[in-house]
Amino acid sequence: MMLQAVNLTKRFGRVVALRNVSFEADAGRVAIIGQNGSGKSTLLSIMFGALRPTEGVLRVDGYEPYKLRERASKDMSIVFERPTFDISVRVRDVYEVLSGYGDSDCLSFFWEGLGVRDFRNTALPDLSSGEKQLVQLMQAFCRESRLKILDEPFSHVDVRHVGLIGDYILRRGFSVVFTTHVPEEAEWLGEYFVMLRDGEVVWHGGLSDLEREGVYEVYLRGEPPEGVEVLAKFGYVAIVRSDYDELVELVRRGRVRGFRRLGVRRYF
Numbered sequence: 001m002m003l004q005a006v007n008l009t010k011r012f013g014r015v016v017a018l019r020n021v022s023f024e025a026d027a028g029r030v031a032i033i034g035q036n037g038s039g040k041s042t043l044l045s046i047m048f049g050a051l052r053p054t055e056g057v058l059r060v061d062g063y064e065p066y067k068l069r070e071r072a073s074k075d076m077s078i079v080f081e082r083p084t085f086d087i088s089v090r091v092r093d094v095y096e097v098l099s100g101y102g103d104s105d106c107l108s109f110f111w112e113g114l115g116v117r118d119f120r121n122t123a124l125p126d127l128s129s130g131e132k133q134l135v136q137l138m139q140a141f142c143r144e145s146r147l148k149i150l151d152e153p154f155s156h157v158d159v160r161h162v163g164l165i166g167d168y169i170l171r172r173g174f175s176v177v178f179t180t181h182v183p184e185e186a187e188w189l190g191e192y193f194v195m196l197r198d199g200e201v202v203w204h205g206g207l208s209d210l211e212r213e214g215v216y217e218v219y220l221r222g223e224p225p226e227g228v229e230v231l232a233k234f235g236y237v238a239i240v241r242s243d244y245d246e247l248v249e250l251v252r253r254g255r256v257r258g259f260r261r262l263g264v265r266r267y268f
Helices: 040-047 069-075 091-099 104-113 129-142 159-172 183-189 207-213 244-252
Strands: 002-012 015-026 029-033 055-060 076-079 147-151 176-180 192-197 200-206 215-220 229-234 237-241 256-261
Touching: 002 040, 015 040, 015 055, 015 192, 015 200, 029 040, 029 183, 040 055, 040 147, 040 176, 040 192, 069 076, 076 129, 091 104, 091 129, 104 129, 104 159, 129 147, 129 159, 159 183, 176 183, 200 207, 215 244, 244 256
Parallel strands: 029 176, 029 192, 076 147, 147 176
Antiparallel strands: 002 015, 002 055, 192 200, 215 237, 215 256, 229 237
16 A cells, blocks of 8 residues: 655645645555644545645545545545444444445454444444444445545444454454554554644654664663663653663663663654
């Protein structure tokens, strides 16, 4: 999957939701990361063709989805952060429709593995928020489509189901673009990352780019050890630039309690 944004800008009246967003991602799983109001949902809406940019271009595998909406609707399955269902069909009706053309392994995973079957007789508007999200995820993943576009897909899902769904995405090798405000979630599922803040790109890159930066979160026993470049310090936690082997040696000598690679949280 190739995503390319060139000077992408979207205005709603005087409000600029996206400003000169540019990146190029050649990856199977792309994470769009940022807090509420950063422009994540606007970027996804342009990506699946619901919005047109005010300026600039966004291409998905070489075409602009907002210009070819019929093609985009066939290529992409969408999951919204707050699903709403206005039709009073039952969950089992959705399952039966999907059974006619959907991915049987995927349907079994959601129906049996995640327990969607347990609320099969409930009408869609009567579902809880978590149940609605599971049904929406089922239709997006089990429908045959090349790309799954997911806006905060786990926002209403309990942590056990989040783990199962994430592992399933990785196992099946789905092509996904997803938004999240949880850095750890992004690093777990993402291969390429686009960090947004106030509608602008703060950083973008892949896992290898993060690893080359050599930035770690270190858990101190007191003051930071001499010779370590400290970028920031918060009580007994320091953000440092260092070599992995050097930090291992500091742990061995009891100078620090432990450490972990900081990853995308550095920019968050």
